[in-house]
Amino acid sequence: MIRKFLDLGLQPLANKYLTKKDLVKKKVEYYYHLEIGFNTTSKLVSILNTVPSKQMFDKKYPYRASMSKTMLNSFKKLSRDITKNFNPDLIMEIGSNDGSFVKNFGASSKDLLDEFHNTFLKLSLEDKMKIIP
Numbered sequence: 001m002i003r004k005f006l007d008l009g010l011q012p013l014a015n016k017y018l019t020k021k022d023l024v025k026k027k028v029e030y031y032y033h034l035e036i037g038f039n040t041t042s043k044l045v046s047i048l049n050t051v052p053s054k055q056m057f058d059k060k061y062p063y064r065a066s067m068s069k070t071m072l073n074s075f076k077k078l079s080r081d082i083t084k085n086f087n088p089d090l091i092m093e094i095g096s097n098d099g100s101f102v103k104n105f106g107a108s109s110k111d112l113l114d115e116f117h118n119t120f121l122k123l124s125l126e127d128k129m130k131i132i133p
Helices: 022-026 071-088 119-125
Strands: 002-012 029-038 043-045 088-093 111-114
Touching: none
Parallel strands: 088 111
Antiparallel strands: 002 029, 029 043
């Protein structure tokens, strides 16, 4: 059962704020209801309402995981732990936008999968890793 515990009302998408030019042109700003819930079974916290991905992740979407030192350090530590504990032959990264996690495993003996590879991923891997679509 999911229990709502926070309602932030209607919110614009991050990185989609209107500029002064947009306001002059009377461009429409889209808002979405932002509610947070707790799943009493899985004990996970999540957003209750999803935003259409095409509106959130368009060509102007600026975020790449590799731009965050915190994310890069976390991926490096996680990859070490996975290698130490499991020594996997296959690494699958789902939802990546630039391959910053799989890079930590090297390409010499790994087949790398990426379910959502995109322009950033293709640029960042530069033929160093085998990608299986």
